[in-house]
Amino acid sequence: MKNKPIEVTARCPIRTTLELVGGKWKLIILQQLISHEELRLSELKVLIPDISEKMLIQELKTLKISDLVDRINYGEVPPRVGYRITEKGRNAQLLIDEMVHFARSYEE
Amino acid sequence: MKNKPIEVTARCPIRTTLELVGGKWKLIILQQLISHEELRLSELKVLIPDISEKMLIQELKTLKISDLVDRINYGEVPPRVGYRITEKGRNAQLLIDEMVHFARSYEE
DNA sequence: AGCAGTACTAACCTTTTTGTGTGTATGAAA
């Protein structure tokens, strides 16, 4: 019945995950990118109505640095840029599923 | 191949979960309580060496309000208090497992 | 010529989260 405790160190897996996708927005952004193939900034703004433009850009930038999303610059003018989930990013699907599951089982 | 997008509203499941177990410490505390039956404050401090006493107490208090942990006061003096995971709290196990899984698949 | 749309950057400010340090009640042990 008992599970082994995770040793809480400077770099335990829980903390790694929190650093990658912690915060108010990253998982929400990833979820939209997982379910939409490719999205532009303006489309993400519509899908996530209450995020500020600054946070959206900022989070996309750090997600790209973490290699969880790709940024495709079409080099057109006026600028056209698309965002896509990466393979690593797609792993967040299971995590999100579990969060949804947790929320549901909590609420009943 | 595509998943349905979660509609991002004031209360979507991702946000519910973030409110319950978001932040730097809650999941770490829950994980220890899941794997230890019952723990006192002083024991949690040893298991989570870098948490401050204030944060530990504060987080335990909000976890109790959310009914994710139980607080058992033995009414002794000097005070003796134990913390236990609740049924609802135990649901976090799957979430933590997924976070561990996510961190591992990210790192390879 | 003037305005709108795109994908940003930068400065600044507010709110939230996290941390530090001190104080309290109690009884038992030294």
Added chain:
DNA sequence: TTTCATACACACAAAAAGGTTAGTACTGCT
């Protein structure tokens, strides 16, 4: 009597996260 340990509370400070506003460069539309 002084000291210790427990499980806090409280005031305050620092740091991190998030938000607001303005501005840029370009071009197409009217």
